Amino acid sequence: MDERVREHAAVLVDWSARVDPGDDVVISVAEDAHELAVAVAERLGEVGANVVTTYGSAELQRAYLQAHDGDFEAGDHEAALLSAADVYLRLGGGRNTAATADVESETRQAYSRARANIRDARMDTDWVSTVHPTRSLAQQAGMAYEAYQEFVYNAVLRDWEALAERMATVKALLDDGERVRIVKERDDQPRTDIQLSIADRTAVNSAASVAYDSHNLPSGEVFTAPADADGEVFFDVPMTISDRRVRDVRLVFEAGEVVDYEAAQGESVIESVLETDAGARRLGELGIGMNRGIDRVTDNILFDEKMGETAHLALGRAYDANLPDGESGNDSAVHVDLITDLSEASRIEVDGDVVQRNGVFYFEDGFEAAKRPD
Template sequence: MDERVRRHAEILVDHCTDIAAEDDVLIRAPTPAEDLVVALHERIGEVGACPSLSWLNSRAGRAYARAMDADDFRLNEPRLAAMEETDVVIMVTGATNAFETSDVDPGKSAAASRANGPILEERLDTRWVITQHPTPADAQQAEMSTEAWEAFVYDAVNRDWDAQRAFQERMVEILDPAEEVRIVSGDATDVTLSVDGMAAANDYAKENLPGGEVYTSPVPDGVDGEVTFDLPVVRNGREVEGATLRFEDGEVVDHGAEKNGDVLTSVLETDEGARRVGELGIGMNRGIDEFSYNMLFDEKMGDTVHLALGKAIEECVPEGREFNDSAVHVDMLVDMSEDSRIEVDGEVVQRNGTFAFEGSETE
């Protein structure tokens, strides 16, 4: 077995989820990720914990969704029961066909998300992590060779996460006490987000592997302005390009897209919370320097920010504050590498992708 796969499994078990002998661990993975699944079982066995495995099949999922009526989706009770008995969840992605679900009605995807919302709620109460196993299909989507994609994935995953944490903590110290953030990019994006009283968090590969962002949840009614997401997002196998959103008092009041606008509309129509921003994230992983059409990596890329429509992040919303709830959490990216800036309480903290503090304690 490729030693990079074993190292990937070690990071997932030892760093990301800190698995101990008493833990029950659920692994959800597609069949192309068999090598990583085997390595995970090996490492979990060395720790003495108890694993269970749920294989995922995108062709089966597509067949089911296309056959179902949107009104017939209901909560998967066995999956919920399994999640309730789980201490740790490791979710692995890796496609045989990155666009397998591209001909599924996006309205059905939204319906399925609504029906299975309680499973998401239960999973968020576990120790969980999402990661990527490199496959040729994902390499094609990233427009890379298989070998180059593997190197890209493992270089992003196998990092000094203590050093990354220290770098990102500089941004946490700025964002955590802040009242307002303004994002400006070219002529198309100028949006302000109230973060008054909300907590900032440091993603150093505890719930996402790779990690590499600082994030918070805006005040639900505190977002105003316009955003053009000039990097595409792939949602359920369909690529949305040139998405634009206009916010008033926190809510999307107008939207559009250059390609697959119906996918964006279906997200917004999922529920009331899907029309508000649940997360503001600032990418800070300098080891990810190439757009890959894979949000797990792209949202961590230096020179980007992302806004997520939908569910807020519990650790960022103090008790007693309004929490934006939704069955979806959909990240969308803004390129901040040129003619762009991030302002925090009126002070520029990043310009054209470079942080004001970068160079002092960042290497």
């Protein structure tokens, strides 16, 4: 076995899920995540946890969903399994990212609605989702298999403790700050200059560990929920939204709401997102990507949005974790992330102080210029 697979398993079990001896752990294994599952089982054996392994096969799910009459119910046995579980580890990595492409969205939604209690039980565990680098994911990323493996392990096998500390500094900035400004002035792009109100909002230090209320491995972002937004922003990182390619989206905000939009590709996708509901025209998230192990776009939002030296804004639903207790943020049926590269000709200001320039934070080597805006 590639030693990196064992290291991945150790990060997942020890850093991310914090598994203790005697914990009842569910491992969900996608079709081609076998090797990672073996390594995770080995690590859980060393820790002395109790393991049930489920088979997270998209092909199997498609067969079930297509054959069913659509009047779904949640199995008591599945609810019992998850209610009794302490930890849930999802090992993604199937054989075909389009394996369920022909399942009608009504069917998916009916299945999902019927299983709300199962999802709730899973979310009540110390759950962590990760992926094993498979050929299918390499293909989605447009990368050779070995290069994609290298990419995934660069993203996952970080010094998480050190990164969590750096991210804590950014979280403190956002928690204390009232206003974030993002400016980018590249000659070859429409200008970005947007102001976001974040007073009273709490940032999440997403350090790929349940100890930080962060449930994805890799992670590596600090995110909060803007209350208001004004200005224009150009998203130069390409995305796939609702199975369609979207490129070079430009949004204009006034009083928190999108008042103009355009895109070089997939503009109708953006249009349909914005028309979902009132909340879809407002922002639910500002995220700052800080995982420098993720150094390229791979058309997988779990990686792309964590990319170092980027920021993302999400149209739609806000996360409760960012809000004062009992308060609810922007509500919407959607949460669509759009990413902009800040590694060149860019700066992030908090309350007028430049805290990042060209992707480099003021507390990092290579940060240039005064903290005041120029």
